[in-house]
Amino acid sequence: MHPDDVDWFVTLDETHHELTTRGNKGGSTTRRYANASFARLGDRLVETTSHTTGVYGFTLRGECLPPLYILSSSATIEDNYKFDARICETLPSVVASYGQELPSTHPSRIAVRRKGSMDTCLWHDLHRQVYCKLYEGKLAPEPVVTPKHVSY
Amino acid sequence: MVKTDAGPGRLAKEADSIEFWEEMANMGVYIILSLPNGTECQAELDQMFSDFQPKCKRSAIRIVGMKIKSRLEELKRAGAAAPPISVDSDSGSSNEESGDENDDKLSVVGDVATAARRESSITKVKLSNLDLGHVVNGFPGDPVELRPFD
Numbered sequence: 088m089h090p091d092d093v094d095w096f097v098t099l100d101e102t103h104h105e106l107t108t109r110g111n112k113g114g115s116t117t118r119r120y121a122n123a124s125f126a127r128l129g130d131r132l133v134e135t136t137s138h139t140t141g142v143y144g145f146t147l148r149g150e151c152l153p154p155l156y157i158l159s160s161s162a163t164i165e166d167n168y169k170f171d172a173r174i175c176e177t178l179p180s181v182v183a184s185y186g187q188e189l190p191s192t193h194p195s196r197i198a199v200r201r202k203g204s205m206d207t208c209l210w211h212d213l214h215r216q217v218y219c220k221l222y223e224g225k226l227a228p229e230p231v232v233t234p235k236h237v238s239y
Numbered sequence: 240m241v242k243t244d245a246g247p248g249r250l251a252k253e254a255d256s257i258e259f260w261e262e263m264a265n266m267g268v269y270i271i272l273s274l275p276n277g278t279e280c281q282a283e284l285d286q287m288f289s290d291f292q293p294k295c296k297r298s299a300i301r302i303v304g305m306k307i308k309s310r311l312e313e314l315k316r317a318g319a320a321a322p323p324i325s326v327d328s329d330s331g332s333s334n335e336e337s338g339d340e341n342d343d344k345l346s347v348v349g350d351v352a353t354a355a356r357r358e359s360s361i362t363k364v365k366l367s368n369l370d371l372g373h374v375v376n377g378f379p380g381d382p383v384e385l386r387p388f389d
Contacts, residue, residue, distance in 0.1 A: 099243040100284035102292065106366040106374060108300050133303050133366055141375065143284060154375075154388070158368055170368065177372025179388040210248030211259045218241070219266065226267040 094186035094225075096147035097218070101205055104141050104156075107134030138203035142213065150183035152221070153193040155213055159203025168199035185221040193221070241270045244282060294387035299366060299374045301385070306364040 138159040144152035156178065160168045178195035196217055198209055219226065243249060248256050249272060263270060279285035366374075376388040383389055 095240065097241045098283050099241060100282060100288070101244075101246065102284075102288045104295060104371065104374065106299060106368075106370060108303050108366075133362075133364060135366055137368060139368065139371060143287075145284075156371060174368050174371060177369075177376070179372070179376040205247050207248035207253060207255055210246070211255070214241075214259075214263060214268065214270075219263075219268065228265055228267045 093147040094150070094184075095222075097144055097152065098147075099142065099144035099152070101140050101142045104139040105134070106137065106139065109134055140204050142205065144218075146183075146185065150185060151181045152183075152185075153181055153196055153217060154179065155196040155198060155217070157198045157200050157203050157205060157209070160199050160201060163201070170197060170199055186225045241268060242273055243270065244273050245275055291387055295374050298377060298385070298387055299370075302370050302373050303364060303366065307362060310364055 140157040142155040142157070146152070156174075158170050158174075160170075162168050174197065175194070178197070180192050180194045182190050182192050184190040196213075200206060200209065248259065249270065260270060273282050279289060377386040
C-alpha cells in the first residue's frame, strides 16, 4: 500500500465502559478497609447502573479518531436526555491530521441514548457529522490514482 | 474505507442502512464489515481493547481509592471519624450524578447505630459519568502508564 493511502483506511469498534470496581471474576478488587471492632460485613463493591459505550477508531497511519461516548439516560422522552457538561472537561482529545495539511485538535463527542448503546441513527450521524467532516475536501467518489502532489 | 464490525446501521436489513451506504459511497466512503465471530484475530480494535479495558478497570479502582482517601480526610476534618474506620453496611445500588433522594434514607427508620455507621463509612463513594474521563484517561500530569487512552 502506498504511504499516502494510510490516512484513508479507518477501523472502528465499540466497547462498553464499566464504571465499577468489580473484577473479572466478580467481587470487589478494591482494598478492604476493616476495623476489628466491627463485624466484617463484606466488601463494598462500587458500581453504577448506567451503561456507557465508547466508540473508538484509528487510521492505518495510527491516528486516533475522536472517540464517541454514548451515555445512558433514564429519561423516556428523547427531549429530556441530558448530561452534566463537566463530563466534557475530562474526556480525551486527539491531535491528528487525517490527510489534511496540518494536524488539529479534535475533542471527544458525547451522545445520550436510552440504553447507552449505538443505534442506527447515531451510527449514521457519527459518519455524517464527525468522520466525514474530518476528511472535508479530501473525499472523492472515484479513486485518486495519481494525486497531484505525487510525481513519478 | 471504513472497516467495522456488525451492529446497528451496518447490516443491510434496514432500508435506512442501504440508503446510508449509498450516500456514503457517493461521497467516496466505503463501509466494509469484518467477519462475524472472528474473535479479535481480524479485528484490530478488539486487540487494542484487550489491553485498554484492563487499564481502564485499574483506573476505576484507582479513582475509587482516591475518593475513599478524600472521604476519610473529609471525615477527619469534620471530626466525625469515630469510629475511625467502619465498614459500609449499605449494599444498595448507587445512583449517578443525578442524585437519588432516597439514597440517604435508611431501610429501618430510627436505626441510629446504622445511620451513624453509614455516615462515617469511608467506603460510601460512587463512580459516575463525571469520572468517565478519568477512568478512560487518568488525570493531567499522570505518567503515561496511568493514562489508558494516551
